[in-house]
Amino acid sequence: MIIVMQPNADKEQIKHVEEQIKAFGFQAHPIYGEFKTVIGAIGDKTGFDSQVFLNMPGVETVVPIMKPYKLVSRELKSDNTVVDVNGVKIGDEKLISIAGPCAIESERQIMDIACAVKKAGADMLRGGAYKPRTSPYAFQGLGEDGLKLLAQAGQETGLRVVTEVVDPRDVELVASYADMLQIGARNMQNYRLLQEIGASKKPVILKRGISATIEEWLMAAEYILYNGNTNVVLCERGIRTYETATRNTLDLNAIPLLKELTHLPVIVDPSHATGLWRLVPSVSMGVIAAGADGLIIEVHNDPSHALSDGPQSILPERFAELMVNLKALAAIIGRSI
Amino acid sequence: MIIVMQPNADKEQIKHVEEQIKAFGFQAHPIYGEFKTVIGAIGDKTGFDSQVFLNMPGVETVVPIMKPYKLVSRELKSDNTVVDVNGVKIGDEKLISIAGPCAIESERQIMDIACAVKKAGADMLRGGAYKPRTSPYAFQGLGEDGLKLLAQAGQETGLRVVTEVVDPRDVELVASYADMLQIGARNMQNYRLLQEIGASKKPVILKRGISATIEEWLMAAEYILYNGNTNVVLCERGIRTYETATRNTLDLNAIPLLKELTHLPVIVDPSHATGLWRLVPSVSMGVIAAGADGLIIEVHNDPSHALSDGPQSILPERFAELMVNLKALAAIIGRSI
Amino acid sequence: MIIVMQPNADKEQIKHVEEQIKAFGFQAHPIYGEFKTVIGAIGDKTGFDSQVFLNMPGVETVVPIMKPYKLVSRELKSDNTVVDVNGVKIGDEKLISIAGPCAIESERQIMDIACAVKKAGADMLRGGAYKPRTSPYAFQGLGEDGLKLLAQAGQETGLRVVTEVVDPRDVELVASYADMLQIGARNMQNYRLLQEIGASKKPVILKRGISATIEEWLMAAEYILYNGNTNVVLCERGIRTYETATRNTLDLNAIPLLKELTHLPVIVDPSHATGLWRLVPSVSMGVIAAGADGLIIEVHNDPSHALSDGPQSILPERFAELMVNLKALAAIIGRSI
Amino acid sequence: MIIVMQPNADKEQIKHVEEQIKAFGFQAHPIYGEFKTVIGAIGDKTGFDSQVFLNMPGVETVVPIMKPYKLVSRELKSDNTVVDVNGVKIGDEKLISIAGPCAIESERQIMDIACAVKKAGADMLRGGAYKPRTSPYAFQGLGEDGLKLLAQAGQETGLRVVTEVVDPRDVELVASYADMLQIGARNMQNYRLLQEIGASKKPVILKRGISATIEEWLMAAEYILYNGNTNVVLCERGIRTYETATRNTLDLNAIPLLKELTHLPVIVDPSHATGLWRLVPSVSMGVIAAGADGLIIEVHNDPSHALSDGPQSILPERFAELMVNLKALAAIIGRSI
Structure with a gap:
């Protein structure tokens, strides 16, 4: 890290910071400028909180250098991670499509939707x-009744199934029914849940927190890998901004940036990102063209009576149309679907 | 709620929406404007998701009318709730001051700080x-070792103690050591945790989520009351904005607005709201003058070596100075401390 | 608009609001709910500030119904506006590409870049x-020296030229050199500038303000049309959010949403939206796939020595590669480039 | 500045950056870490765009060190600037209160309000x-008719008057009627306007932009001082965030932070910051307790019929009450009003 001293910091204060740098186990490399002195602290101490220097006399700011x-870093692992969900591979050349309702409401509902999205070419439910x-x-x-219906729909259609887990106490139960777990936006920094899922080794979709920075999101993924589970798929689902015309703001930049920073697969949830079903097809095309590895889309056969997220759910027939368009798009970007 | 139809909505579509309004158990009151028709739906159905109308043909927007x-609403209960933490009352005429370190690090550390803040006039640790x-x-x-040290420091100084709980599985354990629980910003929408704390009846500080709206925050409090616990204190701790000069942005408006909307007490955490200890005293004076019921402040006797949040912790002597100034302020706004 | 009365509003207050509604020239349509009364005010009074009701006793909120x-509204004009820039058409089936440096630095610089982007297939400089x-x-x-160089580069390459105007006093001068004007993000609500450009009839790119809502942006365009100029092209260039990993956050949702709300063409500036040249090609592909009508991209032949915006400028050879990929993309979405 | 090289940057790339640092007139001080090399560039070149290094091969990030x-910096001038508005001093021990309507509507309106706020103790209109x-x-x-009425109301009551200027062409005219100019939030980065006002030497209130960082705001003030006018008063008026319960979010932290960073006076506009008159008195007390030098408040004698900003205007009698409370507050913080 770099410690920037105040312009009026005196020799005593500079010396004190240098001593503290050494006491924490780093080497100190001061650079004396005309107006300010900056001191480089060399050494790798993962987890060290560089901000402690901020409270020392004469210190103006502290600039971390190491990520x-x-x-999760591509610096550590340069090739793409491919997450295998019982045979369905996420992060590979083939784009992945996950579709289904926001909530499981009944056997009839989940079976009908499962059959429709299967027919349209979805990989997962x-x-x-x-x-x-x-x-x-x-x-x-x-x-748990919902989990049973989901597992059944998966078995009958041959689709892999993914569902959200919200409580560390439920991880084992949910993992027994689902092929893949999902951590929702509100739980991205629920560290106990991340730890349990890290221990479970089950493939998991980690949604971006409602106002998470990309760095915080990657740190949440780091928790899961640190606890032993490398099967993590990142999912951009829009972030909270001042704009109220849509439910969230889809951060398109995040897709190519994540591809630089991490080896983990990146998918997008256009339903939550927009909150408006009419925008879902255009946004889906956009994120795939920008490099996303797949989509997770809310599809409902009766959105006006959906028990949640109706306004952002598309009908099965629109999903089928979208799949046709995505196929053409995949071809020209060197991928398939 | 009010359903606003698109300008080109036809009679069929308007009729269909009216029928649906009735099917959901409301009365329908259409108003035919020159350009648009709006339809009022009368009836009280708490928890009904008004957004389902958005997916019906011809509907432009839906405007909820009921909160x-x-x-938690002052409409329901007009007098202030006073939360009693084993004799320390929050929300009453007397302002409350809660002080102590971010993290319990050792017996020596917590005892030294506890004695110092007690001497300066703090009510809780x-x-x-x-x-x-x-x-x-x-x-x-x-x-749990930390919980024991905290409880011990509380007993020896006579201070009531408050500490964060992050896992629904820990609520009972933490409640056995602490006088009051705290739900951190990252867990404001950890609904399982809210439910367990609702069931426990223990007084609780509910911090505002990092980017929570005031309405979402009140809904999180509603979860706790709904599950049986009315001893909830709201704590503004700054929100996430684009401004990076401070850790968070303290939303001063929230204080008088919450006083209008809810009967629950409102305190402020100036340490997290600013992230910079130098700003803590001024901000503390400001929020009390604006009507907050108390403060929760990070105090550390050696911030440069604190294991977390050093840069935003103030020294015990500065806390003591602040308490003197708060006393003068309290006097002129009809309160005490 | 709809005026929502407080739950405890009395008959006197409701009557007073109804009278005021009539006094302002609207018809009043009250709906009496179980808990709250809402009053519809019927009539079209563009520019009426509905918020005046907020200050009347017993009023809780006011909900505008009319946009x-x-x-600029698609409700008024349902077919797409095509802006003709001396023969280059924006908003038509053919996608538009505008490329060039952030700043004109010298004759050599602007000529070299103009030739390179012309060769790669750009429509405008x-x-x-x-x-x-x-x-x-x-x-x-x-x-003005820069304007001359730009006009010269345009003439020698046959490219149409666009450049920013920042002062109402400069509109005429800039319009005498350029084929198209640009209003930058910081001036989106510089109403005097909007008025002058409205009066000039010159085609204009209106960039979205740094934190403008889509509604405010459309209102800024409305100012230009209201003053007589319909040749307006909207340009999404990223918005300010809490995310600091990129210069701005590209709001992908805005593209399909604008296509619904307005008949004006929509282009995107991926350079400002990202601030990082490495992300520009992916983001460019994404926004075109999502329905944008074109791109305005910063291209520089020596970004390390650019006098501004070097980090977000791409080299001419990368621009040429991107054009090849855009051509393939255009073909599958029913457009050309 | 500090240039941080990528972990895999080779010697050639490091050498190239060092050479470029020298070519730009700085000294280069490399520090070779275990994983990354960072290079300090020593020298003071105000206005140099450090981001040009970002485009050189092997560079990861660039960290500016100099503000x-x-x-405007307190590093340059440590004592407070006191702005003298024809005898009314802003930034001195005495707190300043500026009150009046959003818009001048008629002679009767401005005179009535001027008399009322004068009687309540306001310093300026x-x-x-x-x-x-x-x-x-x-x-x-x-x-201009409004300017005349304002000047007249000022003369008859003895109040100094302040009014907004929105066009560089109007600066001279407005300055001929007003004692002090105001730059509104939307024009904070209207650089031509800043330049004209810089040249005019007239005292000026510079409002914070709707989503301006504190650094950008200080840079806008720098433009005015750079052009020759040191009579600048900063005015916090709330910033745009995701919260919609209030018109803006008042950034309380900004007040003590600005007091550290700059010698210029800082006042607050609680009317725009909240958008709701009921919150104005509490927020006013809060910002003064936090260290603001004064207030600018919208006061209207008939808010329900105000031609703009009615919902956030307080009645003269409430303003008078507030002044009484501010007097008590001023006394205990070592100031007067």
Whole structure:
């Protein structure tokens, strides 16, 4: 890290910081400028909180130089990670499509949607059994009954299934029904949940937190890898900004930037990113053209009566149309779907 | 709610929406404008997701009229709630001051700080035993050993103690040591944790989420009250904005606005809100003058070697100075400290 | 608009609001709910500030129903506007590519770049002569000398030229050299500038303000149309968010949403949206796949010595590669380039 | 500045950057770490764009060390600047209060309000003659007729008057009527306007831009000082965030932080910061307790019929009450009003 001293810092203060740098186990390399002295601290101490220097007399700012993450970094592992979900590979040349309702509502509903998205060419089925809702009065999901219906729909259609887990106590149970777990935006920094999922080794989709920076998101993934699970897929789902015309703001830049910074696969959820079904097809095309490895899309056969997220769900027939367009797009960017 | 139809919506579509309004159990009151028709839906159905209308043909937008929260609302309960933490009352005429380190590091550290803040006039001691850190490599807290040290420091000084709980599995354990629980910003929408704390009846500080709206924050409090615990204190701790000169942006408006919207007490954490100890005293004076019921401040006797949050911790002597100034301020706004 | 009364509003207050609604020239349509009364105010009064009701006793909130813009609205004009820049058409089936340096630095520089981007297939040349810089110490552009160089480069290559105008006093001068004007992000709400450009009838690119909502952006365009100029092209250039890994956050959702709301063409500036040249090609592909009508890209032949925006400028050879990829993309979305 | 090289940068690349550092007139001081090399560039070149290094092979990031502003910095001038507005001093021990309507509407209106705020103890009268409105259909102000009414109200009451200028062409005219100019939030980066006002030497209130960082705001002030005018008062008026419950978010941290960074006076506009008159008194108390030098408050005698900003205007009687409370507050923080 680099410690920048205040313009009026005296020799005593500079000496004190140098001593502290050494006491923490680094080497100190001061550079004396005309107005300010900066001191480089050399050494690799992962997890060291460089901000402690901020409280020492004469210090103006501290600039970290090393990235805080390691295991997820492309500097450590230059080739792409491919996550294998019982045979469905995410992060490979083939683009992945995951589709299904926000919430599992009934056997009929999940089976109908599963068949429709399978027919349209989806690789995996999504559906929530435990729903983190902003209101305690809203539908909270069917729980384990929902998991059973999801697993059944997966078996009957041959689709792999993914579902959200919201409580560290549920990881084992959910993992017993699902091919892949999902960590929702609100739980991106639920570290106990990350630790349990890290220990489980199950493939997992890690959604970006509602206002998470890319660095914080990668640090959340780092928690999972650090706890032993390398099967992590990152999912951009829009971030919170001042714009209210859409539910969230899809951060398109994040896709090529993540491809530089990390070896993990990156998919996109255009449903949450927009909150408006009419925008979903255009946005889906855009993120794939920008380099995403796949999509997770909310599809419902009766959105007006969906128990959650109706306004952002598309009909199965629109999903099928989108798949046709994605196929043409994949061809010209050297991928398939 | 009000359903706004598109300008080109036809009679069929308007009729269909009216029928759906009735099918959901509301009364329908259409108003035919020159350009647009709007339809009022009358009835009280807490938890009903008004957005389902968005997917019906001809609908432009839906405007909710009822607030989504009830139990926390001043409309329901007009007098201030006073939360009693084993004799220390929060939300009453007397302002409350909670002080202590970010993390409990050792017996010596917590005892020294506890004695210092007690001497300066603090009502309660804070200190973290379970730390939600962005990095898996950073100090994660002493766990139950920390809780024991905190409880001991509380007993020896007579200060009530408050500490964060991060896992629904830990609520009972933490509640057995602490007088009051804290839900951190990252867990404001960890609904399982809210439910367990709701069931525990223990007084709790609910921090505002890093980018939570005031409505989402009140909904999180609603979860706790809905599950049976009315002893909730809201804590503004700054929100995430584009400004990087400070760690967060303290939303001063939130204080008088919350006083209008809810009967729950409101305190402020100036340490996280600023991230810079030099700003803590001024900001503390400001929020009390604006109507906050108290403060929770990070105080450390050796911030340069604190295991977390050193840069935002103030020294005990500065805390003592601040308490003197707060006393003068309290007097002129009809309160005491 | 809809006026929502407080739950405890009395008959007197409701009557007073109804009278005021009529006094302002609207019809009043009250709906009496179980908890709240809402009053619809019918009538079209463009520019009426509905918020005046907020100050009347018993009023809780006011909900506008009519969109505040008219002339830019697709409700008014359903077919796409095509802006003709001396023969180059923006908003038509053919995608448009505008390329060139951030700032015009010398005859040699602008000519070299103009030739290179012409060769790669660009339709128009960009280059700034008046630069709005955050620092008074930074290069502010060559002024009229720059305009002359730009016009000359345009004539010699056959490219149409576009350049920014920052002062209402300069509109006529800039319009005498350039085929198209540009309003930068910092001037999106410089209403005097909008008025002058509205009066000039010259084609204009209106960049989105740094933190402008889509509605505010459309209102800025409305100012130009209202003053008589319909030749407006909207340009998404990223918005300010909390994310600091990139210069701005490209709002991908804005593209399909604008296509719904307005008949004006929409292009994207991936250079400012990302701030990092390495991300420009991927993002360019993404926005075109999502429905944008064209791109405006910073291209420089020596980015390390560019007088501004070097880090986000791509080399002419990378621009040429991108054009090849865009051609393939255009073909599969029913467009050309 | 510090140039951070990529971990895999080779000797050639490092050497090239060192040579470029020298070519730009700096000294180069490399520090070779275990994983990364960082190179310090020593020398003071105000206005140099350090980001040019970002485009050189092997460079990862560039960290500026020097602050980009000079003239406004407390490092340059350690004592507070006191701005003298024809005898009314801003930034001195005495707190300043500026009050009046958003827009001047009529002789009667401005005179009535002027008399009322004078009686309550205001130092200065505010009132807009040129209104930057988001809608071209909204009331745009009375123009020069408004300026005359404002000047007249100032003369009759003995209040100094301040009003906004929105066009560089109007600076001289507005300065001939007003004691002090105001640059609104939308024009904070209207550099031509800043330059004209810099040249005019007239005292000026510089409002923070809608989403301006503190650094950008200080750079805007730097433009004015650089052009010759040191009579600048900074005005925090809330920033744009995701929170929609209030019009803007008041950044309380900005007040003590600005007091550290700059010698210029800092006042606050609680009316725009909140958008809700009910919050104005609490917020006013808060910002003064946090160290602001004064307030600029919208006061209207008939807010329900104000031609703009009615919802955030307080009645004269509430302003008078607030002044009484501010007097008590001033006494305990060592100031007067």
